[in-house]
Amino acid sequence: MRLTPGKLLNWLAGAPRWLVGGVIVAIFAADALSPRFGLPLLPKLEAIAYDARLAAVSPHSADPQVVIVDIDERSLAREGRWPWSRDKLAKLVTQLFDRYRAHAIGFDVVFPEPDTSSGAGVIDRLAETTFASTPGFRERWSALRPTLDYDAAFAAALAGKPVVLGYGFNVTDQESGALPPPAFTVADLHDHAIPLAQERGYTANYPTLAHAAAGSGHIDPAFDVDNVVRRVPMVKRYGDGFYAALSLELAAVAVEARSIRPVFDTNGDLSALDAGGLVVPVSGDGLALIPYRGASRTYHYESATDVLAGSPSVKGIEGAIVLVGTTAKGLQDLRSTPFGPDFPGVELHANLVSAMLNGDMTSVPRGAREVEMLILVVAGLLVVFVIPWRRPFVTSMGISALAAVVIAINFWFWVHDKSVIPLARTLAMLLVLWLYNLLTGFVKEASETRQLTHLFGEYVPPERVAEMRESGQSYSLDGESRDLTVMFSDVRQFTAVSERLPARELKAMMNAYLTAMTEEIQRTRGTVDKYIGDAIMAFWGAPMQTPTHARDAVTTALAMRAAMPLLGPAFAARGWPQLAIGIGINTGTMNVGDMGSRFRKAYTVLGDAVNLASRIEGLTKLYGVTVLCGQATRDAAPEFAWREIDRVRVVNRSEPIAIFEPMTAEVATGARARLECWDEALALYRARDFEGALGHFADLGEQDVSTTLYALFAARCRVYIAAPPPEDWDGATNMTQK
Secondary structure, three states, X not given: OOOOHHHHHHHHHHOOHHHHHHHHHHHHHHHHHOHHHOOOOHHHHHHHHHHHHHHHHOOOOOOOOEEEEEOXXXXXXXXXXXXXXXXHHHHHHHHHHHHOOOOEEXXXXXXXXXXXXXXXXXXXXHHHOOOOOOOOHHHHHHHHHHHHOHHHHHHHHHOOOOEEEEEEEEOOOOEEOEOOOOOEEHHHHOOOOOOOOEOOEEEOEOHHHHHHOOEEEEOOOEEOOOOOEEEEEOEEEEOOEEEEEHHHHHHHHHOOOOOEEEEEOOOOOXXXXXXXXXXXXXXXXXXXXXXXXXXXXXXXXXXXXXXXXXXXXXXXXXXXXXXXXXXXXXXXXXXXEXXXXXXXXXXXXXXXXXXXXXXXXXEOOOOHHHHHHHHHHHHHHHHHHOOOOOOHHHHHHHHHHHHHHHHHHHHHHHHHHOEOOOOHHHHHHHHHHHHHHHHHHHHHHHHHHHHHHHXXXXXXXXXXXXXXXXXXXXXXXXXXXXXXXXXEEEEOOHHHHHHOOOHHHHHHHHHHHHHHHHHHHHHOOOEEEEEEOOEEEEEEXXXXXXXXXXXXXXXXXXXXXXXXXXXXXXHHHOOOOOOOEEEEEEEEEEEEEEEEOOOOEEEEEEOHHHHHHHHHHHHHHHHOOOEEEEHHHHHHOOOOOEEEEEEEEOOOOOOOEEEEEEOOOOOOXXXXXXXXXXXXXXXXXXXXXXHHHHHHHHHHHHHOOOOOHHHHHHHHHHHHHHOOOOOOOOOOEEOOOO
């Protein structure tokens, strides 16, 4: 069998929630424990989550302990293109230490070749050739030459000063310059190991400079899969030696650390690097997260040309660690970072040095995956077993609140423990669980809607089907006994009306009439049982269980009565007669369900209460009123004004029933007076005071000549005055016809 997306969704919607939810949680938990599991997109999502947290916790302010001297565009314009002569760099170092009193200097620059810009080499050749025979030239040149040895001048400026130079490792076997001594060697690890790949080559500093500097550190960052720099390898391996990063070497020189030593945890894995008590947490492969303080140029910058000129505008260098680097785009030392694509490389080192000195280094601790998995599993189980399911708003709010708690816990680890716990995987799992709930809920809802539409679509409108689905009640066509209200309505003298109209016109008129009446029924959640020619049978309280079914039925009957005159103009315009209707309503226990034969069935109601409603509808003709209701309906809808019409004993019933006409909820003053007069007349009538009752009925008939009810009772009074009823007369009227 071919598995289609639709079938898969249907299966997911019908599968046990705990099973599918548990599988989702298990998949993400397995990925948390084993990087080899490799769910797609998660590394990128984790990088995004890391960047967002980093931006949220970063102070976005400078650290006065670290200042950047910038070889910027203005410096290049004033001092000349790069590389500058080494005598100028010697002056820069001298100015920083002697004039501005810097604490230490780090160069994010490599000086691999000797400086030949002084022209001393050319004069050396001239001294050996053209001017070899010139008297005194060689002696004078020998005295002058040391002043043009810019490398020596730069080395002299570096000597004995806390200056750290930068260098880089190559992906090729090329070797250039003098590599400094390693921070430590394989022999220093004893029984431990650091899983680092061997570097193949290097581009280091000119030996004269390398030997003069207090130290050297590599300037190589680590690029993540999205080419963004978030980490720096604090050590790299070349041969049997491990070489420190520029930031670590500079911090070690600044605190006058004698050595840099690895620190291993109880499992024998590298956990930190110790530079004279300055402990820098790293991962097992020596990587350290860069704790960015903010966007580019968060740190205090001074232009290199201003430092060279000894400008009094240069501030903030005294006692600070100075990093010399460049922001000039032509020198190509810009990196893509969580704070932007054009981030100066020198500021990477500034962030690391600042964090090392302040103890603000963050790290992914050993056991971070286990902590992540614990949070993930707990959050997943809460979604699966605690948060309400398939209630979109409640589920969304619950999962959102849970995600907020997970994020808060993660931030707590970051801020208070300096530990970076992976976050994206847990949030992605919550998103998948939410989508699973949303999609399967939609499928379930569509399935339930189709099922309800199939069962009840012929009896209730589509919006009522949707309301039934949202109610949370269960529905079926199986027969059951329930307290309901049923209505029968009929068109007066329909036979005579139908004989006067052509079949096509009769059909159009009945469609218009039945449509208008059905709209009123459906407006109050009524269910149309059937149309019986011109008659309508409807009931309330099923399939939707509504406790106000009696009130809804009476409201509908009054609306139908009010709608009939409104149909008059449209009917008259088409030559149709004005119709009059009678409506009978009764409330009671009925059997409701899908009933019929194997050839045809219908969702209908049966029972004595239903038959009584049909009898009551027939009585509207006798009493000349549009709507009549039984006692049970009147008792169930006390909010209406009621007029008791009579007590009748219908065919096949020995006990009389009271029938009532519902009035509008608000009765006008004149109508209320007539209603009170009617009640008095009816009381006299039942007390056998037919003379007194006749007077009241006669007065009412004069006030409202359109009502035949008063004339009917006046005629009865005259009959009983002439021939009084028997002594056991109970005031009820016996009906001889259905």
